[in-house]
């Protein structure tokens with residue numbers, strides 16, 4: 660994707676004393692993207708999000724928001740950014756209008772423009788009918804909507820959401836995911852989560868973080884296309900492996916048994932037709948041809964299995 664780059668993290672690292680929580684992370688968020696930062700507990704998601712938002716200084720590296728360096732020009736960088744931390748910064752004794760008006764003021768929105776800004780944010784987050792309700796009396800789902808409304812009150816091009824559905828019930832989770840997708844039409848979004856279906860439901864791209872490092876990053880549609888990354892082939896009269904390796908767009912061959920093979924396909928390739936044609940021509944006796952689906956879950960477990968096993972233990 661070639662959209663304008665709105666967040667660029669370059670070689671970000673962060674230490675807490677002896678703990679290296681984030682190590683040499685490079686990330687980009689482009690216009691129009693919803694990027695999911697997925698990782699097991701303790702992987703470094705929150706630390707990364709805090710550094711992206713300028714709430715925590717990196718031990719090393721740099722963050723650019725809309726071309727402005729968070730380290731050199733934090734005010735300019737923060738103007739382009741809305742942030743919903745894991746614990747939303749709500750004042751329970753305020754009503755929704757009061758709180759959002761206060762947040763608008765913090766973002767430097769003039770008094771004359773505040774009412775319009777609050778109205779717009781309430782509308783975008785489905786809060787118009789809750790305007791006079793005290794935040795303390797709202798359900799957790801509606802409190803999260805208020806958290807999202809404060810993140811977009813100054814119409815930033817980018818919003819950063821740290822674990823936005825934690826602690827919500829299943830219906831609230833569906834609603835907040837739908838709302839994030841809706842906000843993604845107007846804003847580019849980066850959200851962190853340790854919930855795979857969340858990333859699958861909401862994001863256009865995923866980066867997996869494990870032990871402070873980005874171990875995988877790819878567009879969702881490529882993952883779905885690439886889930887077709889290999890083919891299991893069964894042949895009654897197989898040739899030698901070199902002949903299978905020579906098939907078009909095959910980049911690796913593994914024998915699964917005497918008559919079964921796993922063929923790894925080149926990125927975005929679909930060599931099925933060519934394989935069938937060659938098998939017929941060379942009389943290999945084709946008995947099976949099955950694309951293998953590699954789900955995000957499998958990729959996640961493969962890339963983070965150490966942690967998952969440790970957690971299970």
Ligand SMILES: Nc1ncnc2c1ncn2[C@@H]1O[C@H](COP(=O)(O)OP(=O)(O)OP(=O)(O)O)[C@@H](O)[C@H]1O
Pocket residue numbers: 675678679680698699700701702703704705706707853
């Ligand atoms: N203030 C701190 N002081 C010391 N260590 C910290 C601090 N904050 C985080 N850590 C450690 O840094 C590592 C990364 O933590 P972080 O909160 O960024 O991970 P996370 O992926 O957001 O996890 P979770 O999903 O559990 O919130 C963990 O080992 C954590 O214990």
